Amino acid sequence: MIVCFDIGGTTIKGALAEDPQHITPVPRIPTPANDFDAFVAALKSVIDQSPEAVRCVSISIAGFQHPRTGLGVVANIPCLHGRPMQKDLVAALGLPVIIANDADCFAIAEAECGAGKGHHVVFGIILGTGVGGGLVIDGQLINSRGGYAGEWGHGPVAATQAGNPPVSLPRFHCGCGLDGCLDATCGARGLEKIHKHIHNKDLSAEDILSLWLEQDPLASRTIDVFLDILSAPLAMIVNTTAATIIPVGGGLSNVPALIAAIDKAVRGQMLVDPETPLVVPAQNRLEPGLVGATILGLRQIT
Incomplete structure (x- = not known):
């Protein structure tokens, strides 16, 4: 026990x-x-x-x-x-x-008995209030001795031009002290900041996603920008780690259409498109x- x-x-x-x-x-x-x-x-x-x-x-x-x-x-x-x-x-x-780390525990759970079972390299990501992640290679956490490998949410990498056509964005301040982190830009709170910046409207992430599913033009524009910001760094991580599956947890993972849209955007920016789903909902709900x-x-x- x-x-x-x-x-x-x-x-x-x-x-x-x-x-x-x-x-x-x-x-x-x-x-x-x-x-x-x-x-x-x-x-x-x-x-x-x-x-x-x-x-x-x-x-x-x-x-x-x-x-x-x-x-x-x-x-x-x-x-x-x-x-x-x-x-x-x-x-x-x-x-x-x-x-x-909690994101590492999420990643090892998905690698062992979730969507990553049978994959040699699993990059588990959290899209919740913020952004987190964990990397598992051959069943082992890459940072089993401590550290923060896999924390792709931090670092000033968020694009300041995104969407089609491009819109200018500020580097949103992150709780870690840096500006321009994905954690501050691509979690639920980040989605709200993007919508506020583009349209000058305060909406919750839940409301933005609901409107997007209804094909609301303002929400659709926000999601277009959000996908552009998120997908490029994630594609780079796949190219770097050779991850063959990316299980997604956190509140934003509860919208299947959003996960499918992220998957399509990421595969479109990889060196080689696997042509099968890469970004998928986590199975350990x-x-x-x-x-x-x-x-x-x-x-x-x-």
Whole structure:
């Protein structure tokens, strides 16, 4: 038995797991983001619910461990930020602890038992509030020793001319401190910023997509620009990594027509069009963070 967690800035999702197909969630609890002792106590409250001995704790988290220092980079959980969190959690819990980025857990879940099963190179991406990703090669996370490989959402690469005909765009400021990141431009909030910039109208991403599906001309123009910005960097990643499948999670993945449009736009900008779907909806629709954490935890103890 292992205990797995999917931890965000406001909520801790915990579960008891025997394998990826047998995960028993427990009620969610608030994240004590500013108090390390309370954070440890919250994890222990889940561990104590196990009916048998726990062999390890595996955590999916919205952050990462610095590959050189081992210190946590977890902006939304201050009590972990700048702390040697794996070392401290092992000492506090008295159990082996595995920690992985939430997008990496999503990617390994899709590679092991989702849309990426059977593929040698899987690049799993998150299109939610922002943009994230994880890279799995031959079943292994590329950054299994820590780091942020696969975080294609950050870096000043978003186009400032996009769409047909091209429209000028600013480099939207990103929470990481840079300007022009895909995270600030191509997630749900970015889609809203694009629409506001082009049409001077405040609409939610959900409303923009609904109008696009109804062939509304303003929403269609916004999606045209959005696809142009998103597809070129994604095609470059495919050319660089030789990924043969790109499962998509996050809120925007709930619109099949959008995923199909992204797939068409990406394949149109590759060196060689695979002529079969490349960008596809994720298959692990429920709790991929827990599934990925379970896979990584079980690998640790076997």
